[in-house]
Amino acid sequence: MPLYxxxxxxxxxxxxxxxxxxxxxxxxRCPVCNELGADRQLSTFAGLGSHGGAATAGAPACGPGGFT
Ligand SMILES: [Zn+2]
Structure with a gap:
């Protein structure tokens, strides 16, 4: 069962x-403020890209004036 x-x-x-x-x-519901509505982040499975960065190396993630 994945952890989100x-x-x-x-x-x-x-x-x-x-x-x-x-x-x-x-x-x-948020355990802190008890509000409905939370954004799910991309799940990270144990053992996969624990340090990150490899997949995004050299790619401008979110600079101004990018795509779209
Ligand atoms: Zn909250």
Whole structure:
């Protein structure tokens, strides 16, 4: 069962939730401010790209005036 990370839109608190694949998180409440609505972050599985950066090396992630 994958562990998903959510970030509360209200207070920015990040918390993790165990969910089944494909299960929605629309009814999740922030444990800090108890607000509904949190943005799910890309899941990071243990052992995969623990240090990150390799996939994004040399790619301008979010500079101004990029695509679109
Ligand atoms: Zn919150």
């Amino acid at each position: 990370e959510y970030i509360c839109r209200e207070c920015g608190h990040a918390f993790e939730v165990l969910q089944r694949m494909g299960e929605g998180g629309d009814d999740l």
